[in-house]
Amino acid sequence: MRPARALVDLQALRDNYQLARELSGAKALAVLKADAYGHGAVRCAQALHAEADGFAVACIEEALELRAAGISAPILLLEGFFEASELPLIVEHDLWCVVHGLWQLQAIEQAQLAKPLNVWLKLDTGMHRVGLHPSDYPGAYQRLLASGKVAKIVLMSHFARADEPGCSRTTEQLAVFETARQGLRAEVSLRNSPAVLAWPQVPSDWVRPGIMLYGASPFEETQAHAARLQPVMTLESKVISVRELPAGEPVGYGARFVTGQPSRVGVVAMGYADGYPRHAPTGTPVMIDGQRSQLLGRVSMDMLCVDLSHLPQAGLGSRVELWGRQVLASDVAMQAETIPYELFCNLRRVPLVYSGQP
Secondary structure, eight states: OOOOEEEEEHHHHHHHHHHHHHHHOSEEEEEOHHHHHHTOHHHHHHHHTTTOSEEEESSHHHHHHHHHTTOOSOEEETTOOSSGGGHHHHHHTTOEEEEOSHHHHHHHHHOOOSSOEEEEEEBOSSOOSSSBOTTTHHHHHHHHHHHTOEEEEEEEOOOSSTTOTTOTHHHHHHHHHHHHTTTOOSEEEEEEHHHHHHOTTSOOSEEEOOGGGGTOOSOSSOOTTGGGOOOOEEEEEEEEEEEEEOTTOEESGGGOEEOSSSEEEEEESOOGGGTOOTTOOTTOEEEETTEEEEEESOOOSSOEEEEOTTOTTOOTTOEEEEESSSSOHHHHHHHTTSOHHHHHHTOOSSOEEEEOOO
8 A cells, every 4th residue: 555644643633623712712613614724524523522622624515524424513604605596505504604695685585485594794804806896784784683593603703814913914903893793782703813823802702713723823923822823634654665865966857956965765655635735845855764864856646756865774665754743734735835734735646544542
């Protein structure tokens, strides 16, 4: 069997969830969209089911997968519904639903529902993706109440730059939210992962931890609370070939790396078809049998090369950690000019191997 695999520590996932609860003092929806950021939504939901206040996914397909697996906790559809025809399924499976557009509000008003909905009413406070305009927000709240088709409303928005603790944009967005919700009696949900970690002054009855659940920091700089996160995924493989090369020899496609001295080069069963970033450059850190080393040359589809020159004991079968507890995903992402979110979500082909299940 090909040795590439991703180890998923479910106890670390639970510990990160509890940290979100501790820091926020609020109820927390564990965000499991995009197959739990590549960690396996069903298994992650099962691991959190006994303690999570609920879950959040992007769309109804993701929610129905969890329901089919026996997950009975509340599930919020972060993008709401895309067509009015989804509303009967939302009711049938007892899903909570974001409303971010007036057309969705109108669809609810016109629908014949077997029971009232739990609606999270989203305000656009300045990110300008989805959400109601501040001038429409109070009226939308009143229309939902008047429809008789809503059991509960939670007021929500989303921050664009909470991962920049020194940026004033978050306080500006908060001010827009506070103005728009004046006189509206409802719970509030504002804090995503960076806001949970770095913005304690932001009010939230519900928080929505995402990337922090999986143990990666949303910040570019060191942050005290983020340093307490435990990496959940370890991406690993093994050395499958060793080359002894003289100085002046190219390694890999495009000769992006040329040996400057006699070198031992290890070939690892891992590539961009597994989700390892193709644009990770020479020098990107790896751990080989617990010893720090680096990537050499261009990543190919199924293989990449690493430096064994300073590791005489390493060779065929040596374990290579691509990211995890010893090599942080955020460090790999920085080298590849991307973010850990993308690394996790792009993972494919490698089997997920779980530990820490209750």
